[in-house]
Amino acid sequence: MLINYCPECAGRMVERIVETRARPVCSRCGFIFYQGPKLAVATVVVEDGKLLLNKRDVEPQKGLWSFPSGYVDLGEAVEDAAIRETREETGLEIHLNGLVGVYSRPERSIVLVVFAGTASGGEIVVGNETQDVRMFDLDDLPKLAFEHDQDIIRDWRSSGL
Ligand SMILES: [Zn+2]
Structure with missing residues (x-):
């Protein structure tokens, strides 16, 4: 799933490794988008x-x-x-x-x-x-x-x- 903007603050999402997986993270507020089933x-x-x-x-x-x-x-x-x-x-x-x-x-x-x-x-x-x-x-x-x-x-x- 592609997510470009933070659902919390509309900042740019970037991919970072969080807890061993690449996840979308907001470059402005740090919101982590955990994708679940x-x-x-x-x-x-x-x-x-x-x-x-x-x-x-x-x-x-x-x-x-x-x-x-x-x-x-x-x-x-x-x-x-x-x-x-x-x-x-x-x-x-x-x-x-x-x-x-x-x-x-x-x-x-x-x-x-x-x-x-x-x-x-x-x-x-x-x-x-x-x-x-x-x-x-x-x-x-x-x-x-x-x-x-x-x-x-x-x-x-x-x-x-
Ligand atoms: Zn944000």
């Missing part, structure tokens, strides 16, 4: 042995199936983001049962927090950024969008959630 959430919602998936209508992996997911907004609790994204993409209201896991890789800029949930209301409506929404038999899943999707299903199965 983006936080995203996903939900594993299972009903009668069927898993809720949506067909992605956005890149990356547009047209492939994955869990309801999205970014956590600033000022939003991670749990609330998981419930909101599931509602926006699938029409279902859920309550959360617990944490399945946290998924990240050094080469990716996203940290994904995954919760298990149970539908508590609403009905399936194909929502934003989605081509289709369906419940799939856990033993007969379509090709999933992301490498970590299989890890998530494995971790969900062993979690007992």
